[in-house]
Amino acid sequence: MTTDNTGIPDEVAIRIMDFLDGEMSDEERSAFEADLTRDPELQRSLEALQSTMGVVQSLQMKFAPDDFVREVESKVRTRSRGRFFGYQALYTSRIPYEVFAVVAIAIMAGMWMMSSPDDARFSADLAMVSDQADAGPAGAPDAGASRNPDGAGAQADGAGAQAAGAGLPTPPSVRPLKTEVIEYTFTLPADAGADDLDKLAVRLGATSRRYVVERSKGELDVTVPAASLDGFLRDFGQGYTLERKTVTAPDGGGDVAKVRFRSP
Amino acid sequence: MTSRQEKRLIRRLKQRDEQAFLTIVTRYQHKVYNVVYRMLGDPHEAEDLAQEVFITVLKNIDSFRGESQFSTWLTRIAINHSKNRLKFLKRRAADRMQPIEDTPEGAMMFNPLGSALPRPDNQAMGHQLERAMQNALGALDPEHREVVVLRDIENLSYQEIGDITGLTAGTVKSRLFRARSALKEELSKQYDD
Numbered sequence: 001m002t003t004d005n006t007g008i009p010d011e012v013a014i015r016i017m018d019f020l021d022g023e024m025s026d027e028e029r030s031a032f033e034a035d036l037t038r039d040p041e042l043q044r045s046l047e048a049l050q051s052t053m054g055v056v057q058s059l060q061m062k063f064a065p066d067d068f069v070r071e072v073e074s075k076v077r078t079r080s081r082g083r084f085f086g087y088q089a090l091y092t093s094r095i096p097y098e099v100f101a102v103v104a105i106a107i108m109a110g111m112w113m114m115s116s117p118d119d120a121r122f123s124a125d126l127a128m129v130s131d132q133a134d135a136g137p138a139g140a141p142d143a144g145a146s147r148n149p150d151g152a153g154a155q156a157d158g159a160g161a162q163a164a165g166a167g168l169p170t171p172p173s174v175r176p177l178k179t180e181v182i183e184y185t186f187t188l189p190a191d192a193g194a195d196d197l198d199k200l201a202v203r204l205g206a207t208s209r210r211y212v213v214e215r216s217k218g219e220l221d222v223t224v225p226a227a228s229l230d231g232f233l234r235d236f237g238q239g240y241t242l243e244r245k246t247v248t249a250p251d252g253g254g255d256v257a258k259v260r261f262r263s264p
Numbered sequence: 265m266t267s268r269q270e271k272r273l274i275r276r277l278k279q280r281d282e283q284a285f286l287t288i289v290t291r292y293q294h295k296v297y298n299v300v301y302r303m304l305g306d307p308h309e310a311e312d313l314a315q316e317v318f319i320t321v322l323k324n325i326d327s328f329r330g331e332s333q334f335s336t337w338l339t340r341i342a343i344n345h346s347k348n349r350l351k352f353l354k355r356r357a358a359d360r361m362q363p364i365e366d367t368p369e370g371a372m373m374f375n376p377l378g379s380a381l382p383r384p385d386n387q388a389m390g391h392q393l394e395r396a397m398q399n400a401l402g403a404l405d406p407e408h409r410e411v412v413v414l415r416d417i418e419n420l421s422y423q424e425i426g427d428i429t430g431l432t433a434g435t436v437k438s439r440l441f442r443a444r445s446a447l448k449e450e451l452s453k454q455y456d457d
Binding site: 008010013014016017018045048049051052053055056057058059060061062063064065068069071073075076079 | 282286289290296301314315318322394412416417434441442444447
């Protein structure tokens with residue numbers, strides 16, 4: 001049992017509070033009112049408490065200053081430096097890094113494009129040669145046979161994209177490497193004669209000294225610097241059927257591609 | 265604001281939605297400020313502390329599990345901050361050898377009326393009473409002050425006060441009785457002077 005300088009025990013204090021709060025049953029209330037009439041000191045205490053309660057409850061509400069919300073917002077931002085809120089973080093921390101990343105990617109892409117103009121041309125040339133190989137000359141075997149002259153056949157057909165590339169010139173991913181030799185074999189049209197190879201040899205020799213031309217019976221082998229391969233294919237690869245292409249890595253293989261033109 | 269709206273608001277706040285936070289600050293600013301002001305008795309301290317209350321809400325919103333009403337949780341933070349600030353002010357005054365009367369709390373405790381109280385011919389009686397009551401509140405110890413503020417100023421139920429203070433309803437009632445008795449004594453002293 002607790003008392004203080006009022007000398008009133010907890011039980012009595014709770015009864016008084018219940019009476020003031022109207023939380024007594026009728027019986028309890030009647031009993032308490034009887035106690036009040038018998039005890040003038042209790043009566044005075046009760047009245048004093050009631051008046052005190054009245055004064056406290058009459059206190060006006062104190063309102064926060066007008067700029068309170070703004071001040072809180074400012075304090076949060078200052079302390080968190082934008083970490084508390086999503087969009088704050090977006091604008092204060094993420095965006096600069098994202099912008100930096102985009103700019104860096106753009107610069108790298110630009111540098112790559114400027115440094116490999118031949119690659120783009122090479123790809124275009126290959127596509128052109130590929131189209132010709134697919135279409136084939138008049139009277140040539142059907143497209144499927146043309147794509148799979150080595151009988152890569154069903155295996156290649158089932159391999160989807162790989163199959164499509166089986167009879168095509170080197171895709172960009174296997175563009176000439178310094179240790180590889182790329183070999184192309186073109187078959188001249190069926191109505192071409194032996195002198196067509198001679199003419200081609202003359203034409204090649206007249207065009208550039210960079211091409212090493214070797215004439216043998218029914219064949220014309222040309223060694224082309226790999227860097228010039230795309231231009232070569234553009235200038236001389238048109239009108240012929242691409243019969244075979246292999247990529248090898250011979251010992252001492254260098255920066256060259258070998259192209260063979262063969263009579264039908 | 266309905267309970268559902270409030271829950272949605274709190275969910276957004278947990279997702280660090282600034283607009284939700286500002287809505288909560290706007291909605292509860294006066295309630296928090298009033299509680300803190302009545303506990304501290306100084307408008308500048310009250311403003312600063314009320315701001316801290318909302319920052320605490322933001323930092324700890326993830327720990328609010330909705331077992332009590334949000335306003336109850338918020339008031340508990342405000343009361344705890346106030347009691348801590350009162351302790352701090354008292355300790356600071358002691359460390360600095362500063363007369364406790366010079367602190368906001370001390371001004372209320374030791375100079376309930378005195379020269380700080382405006383002269384009756386200059387101020388309305390209501391203002392005097394308000395000042396006297398605030399000074400009397402400041403003279404109570406923090407445990408008594410909190411139950412008076414929560415019950416008589418914030419009109420909370422005994423259950424809500426119990427949730428905030430961790431006391432049983434019976435203890436809240438008896439403590440409130442003694443707090444009111446002490447308040448009555450303080451007011452009597454002031455007017456007797």
